[in-house]
Amino acid sequence: MTSLAWLMPAALTLGLMGLAGFLWALRSGQFEDLEGAGWRAIEDGEPTKTLSSQDESGDRHA
Amino acid sequence: MEAALIATPPLPSSEREKDAATTCETITLSVPDIVCGSCIRIIETALQSVRGVTAARANLALRRVTVMVRRQGDDIHPDASDLVSSLRRVGYTAAELIEGMDTAASRNRTGELIPRLGVAGFAAANIMLLSVSVWSGEVSDMDNSVRDLFHWVSALIALPAIAYAGQPFFRSALAALKAHRLNMDVPISLGVLLATGMSLFQTIRGSEQVYFDAATTLVFFLLIGRALDESMRVRARGAAENLLSLRAMTATVVSEDGTAKSLSARALTPGMRVMVAAGERIPGDGNVITGTSEIDESLITGETVPRTVAVGSHVHAGTVNGGGALLISITSSDENTLLAEIGRLMTAAEQSRGRYVRLADRAARFYAPAVHILGLLTFASWMIMGSGWELSLTHAIAVLIITCPCALALAVPAVQVAAMSRLFGRGIIVKAADGLERMSEVDCVVFDKTGTLTLAQITLIEDQSVDRAVLSRAASLAITSRHPYAQALVRSARDRHIAIEAIEDVQEVPGCGLSHVENDVEERLGSAQWVGANVDQNPEASLWYSSRDGELTGFRFIDQIRPDARETVQNLRSAGYQIELLSGDRPGAVERAASACEISQWRAALRPSEKLTRIGDLRAEGRKPLMVGDGLNDAPALAAGFASISPASAVDISQATADAVFQGDRLGSVIETMMVAQAARQMALQNFAIAIGYNLVFVPIAMLGHVTPLVAALAMSTSSIVVTANAVRLRTKKLRLKPARSAQ
Numbered sequence: 001m002t003s004l005a006w007l008m009p010a011a012l013t014l015g016l017m018g019l020a021g022f023l024w025a026l027r028s029g030q031f032e033d034l035e036g037a038g039w040r041a042i043e044d045g046e047p048t049k050t051l052s053s054q055d056e057s058g059d060r061h062a
Numbered sequence: 063m064e065a066a067l068i069a070t071p072p073l074p075s076s077e078r079e080k081d082a083a084t085t086c087e088t089i090t091l092s093v094p095d096i097v098c099g100s101c102i103r104i105i106e107t108a109l110q111s112v113r114g115v116t117a118a119r120a121n122l123a124l125r126r127v128t129v130m131v132r133r134q135g136d137d138i139h140p141d142a143s144d145l146v147s148s149l150r151r152v153g154y155t156a157a158e159l160i161e162g163m164d165t166a167a168s169r170n171r172t173g174e175l176i177p178r179l180g181v182a183g184f185a186a187a188n189i190m191l192l193s194v195s196v197w198s199g200e201v202s203d204m205d206n207s208v209r210d211l212f213h214w215v216s217a218l219i220a221l222p223a224i225a226y227a228g229q230p231f232f233r234s235a236l237a238a239l240k241a242h243r244l245n246m247d248v249p250i251s252l253g254v255l256l257a258t259g260m261s262l263f264q265t266i267r268g269s270e271q272v273y274f275d276a277a278t279t280l281v282f283f284l285l286i287g288r289a290l291d292e293s294m295r296v297r298a299r300g301a302a303e304n305l306l307s308l309r310a311m312t313a314t315v316v317s318e319d320g321t322a323k324s325l326s327a328r329a330l331t332p333g334m335r336v337m338v339a340a341g342e343r344i345p346g347d348g349n350v351i352t353g354t355s356e357i358d359e360s361l362i363t364g365e366t367v368p369r370t371v372a373v374g375s376h377v378h379a380g381t382v383n384g385g386g387a388l389l390i391s392i393t394s395s396d397e398n399t400l401l402a403e404i405g406r407l408m409t410a411a412e413q414s415r416g417r418y419v420r421l422a423d424r425a426a427r428f429y430a431p432a433v434h435i436l437g438l439l440t441f442a443s444w445m446i447m448g449s450g451w452e453l454s455l456t457h458a459i460a461v462l463i464i465t466c467p468c469a470l471a472l473a474v475p476a477v478q479v480a481a482m483s484r485l486f487g488r489g490i491i492v493k494a495a496d497g498l499e500r501m502s503e504v505d506c507v508v509f510d511k512t513g514t515l516t517l518a519q520i521t522l523i524e525d526q527s528v529d530r531a532v533l534s535r536a537a538s539l540a541i542t543s544r545h546p547y548a549q550a551l552v553r554s555a556r557d558r559h560i561a562i563e564a565i566e567d568v569q570e571v572p573g574c575g576l577s578h579v580e581n582d583v584e585e586r587l588g589s590a591q592w593v594g595a596n597v598d599q600n601p602e603a604s605l606w607y608s609s610r611d612g613e614l615t616g617f618r619f620i621d622q623i624r625p626d627a628r629e630t631v632q633n634l635r636s637a638g639y640q641i642e643l644l645s646g647d648r649p650g651a652v653e654r655a656a657s658a659c660e661i662s663q664w665r666a667a668l669r670p671s672e673k674l675t676r677i678g679d680l681r682a683e684g685r686k687p688l689m690v691g692d693g694l695n696d697a698p699a700l701a702a703g704f705a706s707i708s709p710a711s712a713v714d715i716s717q718a719t720a721d722a723v724f725q726g727d728r729l730g731s732v733i734e735t736m737m738v739a740q741a742a743r744q745m746a747l748q749n750f751a752i753a754i755g756y757n758l759v760f761v762p763i764a765m766l767g768h769v770t771p772l773v774a775a776l777a778m779s780t781s782s783i784v785v786t787a788n789a790v791r792l793r794t795k796k797l798r799l800k801p802a803r804s805a806q
Contacts, residue, residue, distance in 0.1 A: 004208070004211070008215060011188075011191075012188065012215075012219075015184055015187070015188050016184070018184070019180060019181065019184040022180045023177055023180060026176055026177060026180070031176075032121060032123075032124075033120075033121040033122050033123045033124065034123055035122040035123045036099075036102055036120060036121055036122030036123060039098060039099030039102060039122060040099060040102065042099060043099045043100070043102070043103055
């Protein structure tokens with residue numbers, strides 16, 4: 001039963017981390033456009049605002 | 063919204079700091095054609111290449127684009143119209159979003175509910191884990207100290223979670239109590255607070271019966287229902303606003319020194335002078351300064367024949383300039399008698415609609431007192447039987463938890479979400495849940511003609527009998543004009559594959575017609591008087607053509623009936639709905655449309671107030687009319703109807719008033735909306751039956767004191783899942799139009 005002493009806080013901490021993650025994702029607008037996010041993931045064209053470091057990776061797809 | 067922009071690469075900070083006067087501003091555009099990933103990329107690339115745009119992010123779910131624009135001082139660069147035109151270049155229609163006050167408030171409420179939902183979900187899941195251990199511990203060898211520890215941990219999670227997540231219910235219950243009313247949130251709050259308080263007390267005493275799990279699960283389920291309700295409302299309103307934004311107009315304002323500038327129609331102020339080219343929509347109410355033209359006022363009055371205007375005439379916003387270019391001086395809309403009349407009628411109509419009580423609220427009226435009485439009864443009975451206040455209160459709380467209206471609070475929104483998203487997929491936007499409920503009780507349907515039964519376009523009738531050579535020549539003249547009649551001639555000639563020649567030097571005489579002179583011989587296409595035709599020869603002809611040898615031909619026009627109007631009317635009638643046609647147009651045109659759709663009851667040349675009176679009469683007879691209309695003249699009737707629906711081509715006032723808006727040419731959307739509304743009502747009632755059945759079983763058990771926390775948790779979850787599953791069926795169910803309740 002002594003294992004409960006650290007198991008319970010551990011379980012709760014993990015749960016709280018999940019909750020914090022959800023709230024962070026919500027606040028940073030990741031649920032604003034669920035459809036669009038799916039499309040963006042498979043979009044393999046040039047990035048819309050190309051930074052110099054991303055140029056090579058853009059070429060690889062093209 | 064701004065949060066969505068974080069994901070796009072921000073400007074290098076050095077560049078931003080260069081000019082202290084630079085400020086960033088957010089512009090939201092409605093772009094209805096965003097459908098896939100490449101649209102997102104094209105749109106964002108196009109917008110980011112506009113100078114002054116720092117970030118652009120397309121939202122596929124909302125069909126909107128948020129653009130961050132850098133502003134320097136007073137210099138507005140770029141403004142919304144620059145962005146719209148840059149999108150037009152890559153092939154997307156866009157418009158600056160006009161957002162209502164309600165939407166922002168509603169979105170805030172959703173934004174508040176979701177984090178609460180997350181917290182409640184976390185608490186419910188973790189406490190349930192602890193509770194399951196306790197319940198299984200009861201049959202094995204868990205000792206009391208471990209059980210107490212688990213209860214304390216549960217309390218630690220539950221208390222802050224309920225204090226935070228339960229706030230929407232507590233606030234609403236408090237507001238209701240202050241107004242001396244009872245709503246569903248009163249028993250909910252009472253149940254949750256009593257259960258939590260009692261559980262805390264029992265935990266302190268080290269007792270077995272602790273209801274933290276029930277209380278948090280309850281809050282969790284109820285929040286799901288509320289979040290569904292609210293998010294659907296935001297989505298529907300957002301879609302309605304997208305439609306309205308696209309209809310918003312820009313005006314070409316001419317300043318004193320003669321320079322022209324494009325401005326949003328909303329920004330017009332009295333005294334401004336606006337140029338309206340032929341074929342354009344007039345952006346504001348005003349008086350004509352220069353020019354003569356013919357104005358298509360069908361959206362305002364239902365009248366399909368254009369009105370001739372000259373210098374000094376008053377013109378209304380939303381009408382289409384058919385003939386020559388006009389310069390208009392904007393006047394304030396208050397002077398406008400028609401708009402003022404409609405405004406007065408609308409206010410009156412909305413008052414007479416009265417307060418419709420939603421199904422869930424009607425249920426709550428019976429449910430809330432019943433729950434309180436049962437709880438009190440349980441407490442009193444156990445006290446009388448001498449069980450002590452503690453045990454009596456525990457049993458009373460069990461009753462409150464068991465009866466807590468999860469099924470009611472969850473099932474009705476779940477049904478409505480399913481119904482609204484089904485309609486959404488078919489291009490029908492229902493703006494509020496109570497509109498959907500009212501739609502299901504409708505027993506007669508009142509149509510407007512112009513723009514509702516008919517499409518906004520007019521067509522040549524009996525075009526097959528017109529001589530090919532004459533039509534060819536007339537169409538060749540007509541192609542130079544943007545007048546609705548001229549365009550109808552051209553369409554008709556194209557349909558018959560008649561060649562249209564290019565004629566040079568065609569003169570358009572505003573208010574009269576088209577003229578072409580060749581070798582000193584004139585041919586004319588225009589009004590009877592101008593062409594010199596004898597009206598008796600063909601009294602219904604609205605356009606005449608006199609050929610070079612002086613031969614006269616009259617053309618008759620009709621506004622084209624929607625392709626499925628007749629079928630829709632027939633289906634409605636065979637289901638027992640009374641059909642009526644109320645129009646502001648001339649009797650002849652209305653009669654034609656009525657006979658084409660086989661509507662026997664029709665009235666023509668009605669003023670907006672007369673339409674309203676007719677709707678009032680129907681309601682006084684105890685009928686529940688569904689008003690279908692699009693024009694400004696229909697707006698009061700739409701407000702007065704038991705329920706109302708508008709096509710997306712309607713004027714903004716009508717769209718805003720109607721309970722639902724349908725897109726596309728098919729009138730069948732009216733039937734679809736009614737079918738889904740009826741099915742939704744039926745399912746809501748089924749869900750009530752399930753909820754009541756569940757209560758009939760469990761309330762006696764709870765009153766007898768046999769409900770343990772385990773039983774409460776199981777019963778509550780099962781009933782919630784059953785009603786939600788029932789609601790989801792509506793998405794795919796095959797539907798039939800139900801017969802009207804009182805056949806004529």
